[in-house]
Amino acid sequence: MKKVVVGLSGGVDSSTAAAILQQQGYEVVGLTLWLMKGKGQCCSEGMIDAAYICEQLGIEHHVVDIREVFQTNIIDYLVAGYSAGITPLPCSQCNKTVKFGPMLDYAREHLGIDKIATGHYAKITYDAATNRYQLRRAVDRNKDQTYFLYDLSQDLLAGTVFPLGETTKTETRQIAAQFDLKTANKPESQDLCLVEANGSMRQFLDKYITPKQGEIVDATGKVLGQHEGVHHYTIGQRRGLGIAAAEPLYVIGLDAVMNRVIVGDRTSATQSECTVQRVNWVSIAEPTAPIRAEVQVRYRSQPVSVTVIPLENSRVKLVFDEPQFSITPGQAAVWYDGDIVLGGGVIERQ
């Protein structure tokens, strides 16, 4: 019998993924990663719901304590990034180093199973011509999570199944109801689990970074106001600057060394190119010449036309057809050919 380990967060997506796989004839084992230290309300609730689902499906439930890995790879990474004046994206890092990697390792080493599944909205196909696994957008474009999955390696893609890639969220809830799963009507979780657990990103960061007052300046260095800590700001931010000005002002730079927030008009917050580091070429081998693609520079941003120029040391330069607003160091840039994720990486400070 085919066996698969399903990552169960206690939400409707992963519960439904497990039920679908079981119906397809897989022997399913449930695995919940215990991620957060402290009270970890979302994790403890999630673990209980995941246990309930395993009971309901009549499958084994394993809980793996991975709090130290989450602390080092996500919390410390975020705190270091925000302290240095960048806005790190934790989710792609979390998927690769906290979720998929450790889950597949656990499945292989402790259970002798070589496949894992999650409730992510994405698809994986295999291209025999290039001998590569390809990551593709989900049918439900509104739920598509490929932006957070660009960093998965070929080994991880080969060992992963996404049962919800062809399913819309509405259909997922219908399937969950048909299986009578307890989680069928569970509310949607927020995009960022840390925000869900802490109320806001600001509240989370204030636990780790002591707010340090400083100056808000324009590009010439003229002081326009005061800020409460560089880590409270992000590139492109307009609200909450507390400066009265004739035209709208946006954050265009964060100087952690001088403890300054730099603001400017909308034009100065746009860029026609940027560089990207720690690039992972997902579905194709690294090209040797520039390629045309469509890039997303934020999770919810529209894909825009771009030329991707390969550089040395896993870096690329992105040259946008039209200048883009609020290119944010630390966020991911992910480029696509239609629904295929070609590659992605972390936007560098310019």
Ligand SMILES: Nc1ncnc2c1ncn2[C@@H]1O[C@H](COP(=O)(O)OP(=O)(O)OP(=O)(O)O)[C@@H](O)[C@H]1O
């Ligand atoms: N703590 C965890 N342990 C195991 N797997 C997890 C955990 N958190 C998330 N996952 C897996 O990653 C998938 C995507 O997680 P995400 O945080 O985006 O939740 P989601 O889309 O709201 O899904 P769900 O409805 O299953 O919570 C989940 O469907 C699940 O398979």
